[in-house]
Amino acid sequence: MVPAVGEVPAFKVTLRKEDPVAPDEVPLAQGTPLFVVADTHGQFETLVELLQKHRVIDVELKMSTRLYVTLVSTQSSSATRAFPP
Secondary structure: OEOOEOOEOOEOOOOOOOOOOOOOOOOOOOOOOEEEEOOOOOOHHHHHHHHHHOOOEOOOOOEOOOEEEEEOOOOOOOEEEEEOO
């Protein structure tokens, strides 16, 4: 369980096995929704606000649509996944 932060409610996360290595390129069909997020440096509330304003997640922090989300971090390998699975 991830605890509440400020106005953002607590929520449950199911962890998946780590991908061995993120690919340099991910083939997507033209028009596939894509949302790229860079390292947020712990700014969880800012990330939630950004995702909600772009209708990626709803007020309950659940994915509101199927799309590809790319998480880019300078501290670990990048990961691209389709959400919800």
